[in-house]
Amino acid sequence: MGKDSKSKPKDSGGKGKGKQPAGASDDAGSKGKGKSGKDGLGTCTYVKARHILCEKQGKINEAYKKLQDGWLDSGDKVPPAEFAKLAAEYSECPSGKKGGDLGWFPRGKMAGPFQEVAFNTVVGATSAPFKSTYALPSSFHT
Structure with a gap:
């Protein structure tokens, strides 16, 4: 997951409750104000x-x-x-029908590990599976 210099999200869809995420996707990015560090993550709002x-x-x-x-x-x-094809095949979240797309979401919208992984995965990278607050395995694609 990553960031860019835009300050408003295009949409704020997504749900952070339920099962664990299993990866992050290349079409993801992040928006918000803040300085970027060497890793390009900086601090983002969305x-x-x-x-x-x-x-x-x-x-x-x-x-x-x-x-x-x-x-x-x-x-x-x-x-x-x-x-997106794998998300449609494997995901048990309603977002699976949309290729796992959660859309844009702000800090504080998602719970615990889900938010941590979402805001710390580099843009275009895929996270390893992790357990969310709701004790289910997930993976993110940013």
């Missing part, structure tokens, strides 16, 4: 992300393995369209 949310750890591991085999193991970024 972020845009895709995710895969699964109740079972084994299911998110299977989805993440496909991301690794296809792109991550070779050091490539996961194309947003490919992440």
Whole structure:
């Protein structure tokens, strides 16, 4: 996930409750005021992300393995369209029907680890699976 210099989000969709996210997507970015550090993250107010949310750890591991085999193991970024296909196939969140797209959301909208991963994943990167506050495995694509 990342940031840019814009100050208002295009949309503020997304829900942070429920199962864990399983990755982040390339079409994500972040908006807001703040200085960027060497990593380009800086401090942002909004972020845009895709995710895969699964109740079972084994299911998110299977989805993440496909991301690794296809792109991550070779050091490539996961194309947003490919992440969206996996989200549609694996995600148990209503956003799965939209390729896992959560849209733009502000700091404080999502809970705990979900927000931390969303605001700390570099733009275009995919996070490893993690457990959210709601004890379900997830992954983000920024």
